[in-house]
Amino acid sequence: MKDNIDLMKLMQQNFARLSKGQKLIAEYIMENYDKAAFMTAAKLGETVGVSESTVVRFADTLGYNGYRELQNELQEVIKNKLTTVQRISLVDDYSNKENLLKKVFKKDMSNINKTIDEIDYEIFQEAVNEILNSEKVYVLGLRSSSFLAGYLGFYLNFILENVTVVTAGPSDIFEQLLKVTNKDIVIGISYPRYSTRTLEALNYVKRKGCKVIGITDSLISPAAQISDITLLASSNMVSFVDSLVAPMSLINALVIAIGMEKKDDITKYFESLEDIWKKHSVYNSNNKNKGNIKNR
Missing domain, CATH: 1.10.10.10 (Winged helix-like DNA-binding domain superfamily/Winged helix DNA-binding domain)
Incomplete structure (x- = not known):
């Protein structure tokens, strides 16, 4: 062999x-x-x-x-999965700079289409319900997946009261997960080459009796083997980077689905936030150049 x-x-x-x-x-x-x-x-x-x-x-x-x-x-x-060096050796197809942009976009589109074709709505809805019914939500993602975890945690914090993003920082991830109970849910995001630390953390919370929702690329990925509920989003890209477009779309859908279940609550919440944002000039409200493309 x-x-x-x-x-x-x-x-x-x-x-x-x-x-x-x-x-x-x-x-x-x-x-x-x-x-x-x-x-x-x-x-x-x-x-x-x-x-x-x-x-x-x-x-x-x-x-x-x-x-x-x-x-x-x-x-x-x-x-x-392939090592970074192996991936670099496979990128000859992207050597034509004129075609590179289109090929990358097409591969991202292919990943989204594959995710749409393979998504199981019942499993997706089960994940939504588990998140809504949990006391606390922990979102775990390391290395390249930390950006996905941060994005998901950012929006879930607008909808739910107890959301914690667990990522590499001043305190160890196990310290951040110390208070996890069987009434909580941990959303683990894991993409190639599958951070060992993420997998160790998911096994840790499982031993504490906590349910795990895995967001990953394959049912045979290490994260899927640990998870109680697995949401799949394709990330194939024959290059030294992974395509995280489909995972981001899946996360968008997850946030919107959860938000729609708490529509009345978040409407009131955002009304209050709008007042705060306006008072403290969080967003730029200068529209002097509106419509003037040359000045944008």
Whole structure:
């Protein structure tokens, strides 16, 4: 069996000698390895537009003992995700500066569409209800996910009374989670390469009897294995960064759904806030240049 850390390199190194059909398979896997990992040889062939036998020969060409062995390697790639160095080696497709902007936008759109297609409304509503019925809400996210956690916590604080954003700071995350009880809910946000600290913290609150809502990219991600409720949002981007557009859209939907359940309360709250914002000039109210595009 090939070492899974070399799988993507194997496809690149052998790309020139692949047949036309096999090149289509390689391109599809590099762009959609999370999907390909769970496709049969027949399904992958159908998706790409080649025969099942072409898929099997593709695996043989790369040195695998059949398609099943290659598929196992792909599933390991998903579990461990690619290192930053491996991701950089895969960004040749973005070397054309003229196409880069469109390709990144299209990939973000693809992630949103995939998230829409795969979202389970009943699970989503279950998450909303759990958040509304909990005494306290903790939002946990580290590293790149800290921005998502901060955004979610910022808006939940307008709607709910007891919201705490747990992220790297002066105090250790375990200290911030010390008072968690089984009446609370922890929303854990975890995206590749899955912060070990986040996973340790989620296991910690689980041991305290607290329910966990996981926002992550796959049902086989480490965070999904820990969570009681899992909300999926795709983040695929063949680059050294992840696409967090779909996770942000999911978070927007979550905030709005919770807000609509407490519409009367937040209406009064925002009326009071508007007075405060106006009194303390929180927002710029200078409209002298309104409509004058040149002065914007």
